[in-house]
Amino acid sequence: DIQMTQSPSSVSASIGDRVTITCRASQGISSWLAWYQQKPGKAPKLLIYITSSLQSGVPSRFSGSGSGTDFTLTISSLQPEDFATYYCQQANSFPYTFGQGTKLEIK
Amino acid sequence: QLQLQESGPGLVKPSETLSLTCTVSGGSISSGSYYWGWIRQPPGKGLEWIANIYYGASTYYNPSLKSRVSISVDTSKNQFSLNLSSVTAADSAVYFCARYCATSSCYTDGSFDIWGQGTMVTVSS
Numbered sequence A: 001d002i003q004m005t006q007s008p009s010s011v012s013a014s015i016g017d018r019v020t021i022t023c024r025a026s027q028g029i030s031s032w033l034a035w036y037q038q039k040p041g042k043a044p045k046l047l048i049y050i051t052s053s054l055q056s057g058v059p060s061r062f063s064g065s066g067s068g069t070d071f072t073l074t075i076s077s078l079q080p081e082d083f084a085t086y087y088c089q090q091a092n093s094f095p096y097t098f099g100q101g102t103k104l105e106i107k
Numbered sequence B: 001q002l003q004l005q006e007s008g009p010g011l012v013k014p015s016e017t018l019s020l021t022c023t024v025s026g027g028s029i030s031s032g033s034y035y036w037g038w039i040r041q042p043p044g045k046g047l048e049w050i051a052n053i054y055y056g057a058s059t060y061y062n063p064s065l066k067s068r069v070s071i072s073v074d075t076s077k078n079q080f081s082l083n084l085s086s087v088t089a090a091d092s093a094v095y096f097c098a099r100y101c102a103t104s105s106c107y108t109d110g111s112f113d114i115w116g117q118g119t120m121v122t123v124s125s
Helices: none
Strands: A005-009 A009-012 A018-026 A031-036 A045-049 A062-067 A069-074 A085-090 A104-106 B003-007 B017-027 B034-039 B047-054 B059-061 B069-074 B079-084 B091-101 B110-116 B119-123
Touching: A005 A062, A005 A085, A009 A018, A018 A031, A018 A062, A018 A085, A018 A104, A031 A062, A031 B110, A045 B110, B003 B091, B003 B110, B017 B034, B017 B091, B017 B119, B047 B069, B047 B079, B047 B091, B059 B069, B079 B091
Parallel strands: A009 A104
Antiparallel strands: A005 A018, A018 A069, A031 A045, A031 A085, A062 A069, A085 A104, B003 B017, B017 B079, B034 B047, B034 B091, B047 B059, B069 B079, B091 B110, B091 B119
């Protein structure tokens, strides 16, 4: 199985801050990387697919980059509704696997 | 607008079989570009992919669960289902059903783009 490791596991930030979350795959996954946002008690919401493509309706302050084994999710200017847990997911090979999550908290 | 809704018992006894159904509304489960999947999340923990199915019945399972899990589709009811046998407390989780885009024709290729709200299943006697 491909292991997905996110860092940091948690981060505190303020409104307006720029935040970057990293996801590393245990082997190359080309560009088959998606990012999700999950709020407490809710289902995950797709933010980005194929590394850098923004899902319809997702604000442009979210962006993704990377290839191979190292990927990043960047939020350019944090808004109150962005405080949540973020997960990466690889779709290069079965079984699909998720990172352990990064909890973004208000400072 | 496509919606997914999980249904099934919220409490299952150890060693029994967990059975859940996902009903798809606002669109057809027979859409050629999509697979349909199950993902679970134990309380306070991360996400684990369980299985995917295509309406033509091609299936893909997580090897960690493959000996205990089966997924099926009923196109006449626009539903797909999950069975997980010989459950233990470790199978207690929120179970989500979701739509998976498997080709470039649905553009969100390689991702779960629509999710159900999730249903909590507790394994306890």
